Amino acid sequence: MIPNNLPAPTALNGLVLAGGKSSRMGIPKDTMNWHGKEQRYRVADLLAALCHDVYISCRPDQKEDIDPAYGALPDIFPDMGPLGGILSAFNVQKDVAWLVVACDMPLLDEKALDFLVRSRNPASIATTFESPVDGLPEPLVTIWEPGSYPLLLNFVHSGPASPRKFLMQHRISILKPEHPDTLVNVNTPEEADQIREMLKRNRNPE
Structure with a gap:
């Protein structure tokens, strides 16, 4: 819960990062189906329960492939990876906070995201999880x-940058995940096979 002495939080929008090229996976990670629908849409649906507006961040060439029932937000900061998507979102709406989620975490669920939102600290520039890795x-x-x-x-204008490096340089609120496995990301076919086996065991326990 947010302490009473903190500033009132601004509205919260959701952003699904789906613009990666998935070079290590060999197929688009945002279209992989882990839970009955493409991952980009599953994450968007999870965010819709917690956020005011939800968008799918994508490359300009992906926009036409995204279901019009979901809002596509093409990058206007090319070749910056996830930071380009985050900056593009703020360029659209500067006065809201953005809950940003990558599309390559098939075990991420509504409980983990709800915990993050309930633990949000608007006095920090960001509220995030501690990586279990x-x-x-x-x-x-x-x-x-x-x-x-x-x-x-300012950070991106100073040279090559990563969002993790940015967070490490600023005042943030960092949480330990209640279930660390929810933050596992999948980047290779071998990792995907491991997650499929894990999901299969969870759905069909002995």
Whole structure:
């Protein structure tokens, strides 16, 4: 819960990062089907329960492939990876916070996202999870507050940058995930096979 002495939070929008080229996977990660629908739409549906507006961040050439029932938000900051998607979202709406989620975390669920939203600290520039892999901030399941936008612009103008490096350099709120497996991302066919086996066991316990 947010302490009473903190500023009132701004509206919260959702952003699904689906513009990656999936070079290691070999097929688009955003269209992989783990739970009955393409992952980009599943994540968007999860965010819709928690956010005011939800958009799918994509490359301009992907826009026509996205179901018109979902809002597509093409990158206007090319060749910046996830940061380009985040900056493009703020360019559309600067006065809201953005709950940004990558499309390559098939175990991420509504409980984890609800925990993040309930733990949101609007006095920080971001509220995020601690990665179970290395203990560093997980930038691709993060609430980015409006105050992060000008800082992000300065950050990218200073040279090659990553959202994780940005978070490590600024005042943020970082949470330990209740279930670390929910933050596992999938980048290769081998990792995908492991997740399929895990999901199969969970659905058909002995």
